Amino acid sequence: MKRSDRIVGVVILIALMLTIVSWIVMHRTRGAVAVVRVNDKVVATVDLTSLEPQTLHITGVLGPLVIVADGKGSIRVAEATCPDQICVHTIPARSPGDQVICVPNHMVITVEGKGTGIDALAQ
Amino acid sequence: MRKAIAPIVALIIAGAGLTTFFALRTSPEPVTSTYFLMDTVFTVKTTGGDAATINEHLHALASDVDSMTSYYKAESQTVRVNAAAGKGSVSVSPEYAALLKTAVAVEAIDHGRTFDIAISPLSSLWGFTTKDFRVPSAKEISDTLAYSHSDQLVLSGTTVQLRDSRSRIDLGGVAKGYSLDVMEEYLKTVKPQPQQVIVDFGGNLLLYSGGKKHDWKVGIRDPRGQGIIGYVRSDDAFVATSGDYERYFERDGKRYCHIIDPSTGYPGTLNRSATIITDIQPMHGAIGDALGKVFFCSPAGSQRSLFQTVQGQGVVGVVIVDAAGTRSTLGPITFVSTTAQ
Numbered sequence: 001m002k003r004s005d006r007i008v009g010v011v012i013l014i015a016l017m018l019t020i021v022s023w024i025v026m027h028r029t030r031g032a033v034a035v036v037r038v039n040d041k042v043v044a045t046v047d048l049t050s051l052e053p054q055t056l057h058i059t060g061v062l063g064p065l066v067i068v069a070d071g072k073g074s075i076r077v078a079e080a081t082c083p084d085q086i087c088v089h090t091i092p093a094r095s096p097g098d099q100v101i102c103v104p105n106h107m108v109i110t111v112e113g114k115g116t117g118i119d120a121l122a123q
Numbered sequence: 124m125r126k127a128i129a130p131i132v133a134l135i136i137a138g139a140g141l142t143t144f145f146a147l148r149t150s151p152e153p154v155t156s157t158y159f160l161m162d163t164v165f166t167v168k169t170t171g172g173d174a175a176t177i178n179e180h181l182h183a184l185a186s187d188v189d190s191m192t193s194y195y196k197a198e199s200q201t202v203r204v205n206a207a208a209g210k211g212s213v214s215v216s217p218e219y220a221a222l223l224k225t226a227v228a229v230e231a232i233d234h235g236r237t238f239d240i241a242i243s244p245l246s247s248l249w250g251f252t253t254k255d256f257r258v259p260s261a262k263e264i265s266d267t268l269a270y271s272h273s274d275q276l277v278l279s280g281t282t283v284q285l286r287d288s289r290s291r292i293d294l295g296g297v298a299k300g301y302s303l304d305v306m307e308e309y310l311k312t313v314k315p316q317p318q319q320v321i322v323d324f325g326g327n328l329l330l331y332s333g334g335k336k337h338d339w340k341v342g343i344r345d346p347r348g349q350g351i352i353g354y355v356r357s358d359d360a361f362v363a364t365s366g367d368y369e370r371y372f373e374r375d376g377k378r379y380c381h382i383i384d385p386s387t388g389y390p391g392t393l394n395r396s397a398t399i400i401t402d403i404q405p406m407h408g409a410i411g412d413a414l415g416k417v418f419f420c421s422p423a424g425s426q427r428s429l430f431q432t433v434q435g436q437g438v439v440g441v442v443i444v445d446a447a448g449t450r451s452t453l454g455p456i457t458f459v460s461t462t463a464q
Contacts, residue, residue, distance in 0.1 A: 123344035
């Protein structure tokens, strides 16, 4: 094989790799991940595809919250120091776009991940 | 050999380069900010323009409306009006008077049967203002109902008076929608214009693309679960939802939601949620917000005639989920169901 042919081969390979990387960047998808924020700052990230149940102890604006990921794809607030307990009674979140909110604690759990295809949620 | 391959290689490199270019340089990334006020979450997602500054400014505007209308914050105009109940009249700002006038006009659509800003003594009786929930007796309810209607409210120019000393007004039913009105007024003037702004104020939405006729896909929340039951498509609009699924308490297996039906003094039970889509015009955010309660407290039999009354006033469409979970739409909108009924 000539040296020039080898160069051509390497160039084609690089071009191919660039195309693949771009493709991945354009179409990257995340698995369902729950992001826990207090005052818009991320305090925890939970992989909902994990089969291990997980308990998180975080601190909200009012006080401590206990968040449980059940290992079956759902995440919920198990305990919270808030007067109305709306967050504790909220149906567990599991699909992208789902949220569990504790307003008094300024805490939001959001399931992120690819596409609900929805721009906004009327609720 | 070399001559034959060179153009092909050049072509491949160019192709890969272009692909990379478009992958890495798409439209500007949206900037999302979350704030907490009016006892709810306020999220802004702005794409293009000076997004972070826009988000901050929208938050400041919402805070201003909160300071003006709050039922709780000392120095709010609502607190001043309520404190003077039965004593005398209070002078309010032109903006506050205009908002009161708008709210009273929406009340009149259904003769005060389904929405009333003066119902708040009933909300307090049920414990929704203190979160110390209880089920009052029928007598307590009828006694309180006697002075919990807007006929106690005298509005003349920028002067407001509550006749009975026990009467109270609460603008919680229009304040979020009104905030969206104020935000839209500001967004129109911003330079450079953002490409898109989605404001979600406790589930009340402002969808803004600056008149670019963006085809928005708006999910309708499942009132008994997470996620959506379907979606509607809309041009730029205000979208307001009243539902029984966020603020409520349960006693003996019965659900009592925070929206009090002014005709009974009891929490509304006819529907699970009502979503109102209004076009972008001054005060249509506040009107949509108030109409959410009107439709939420309306029986199925009167919803169609109510809709015909408001359709000419900027209401594009309504999506209702009734107490049995049955969905219905009013107006020229298409509801695309993503789940079985």
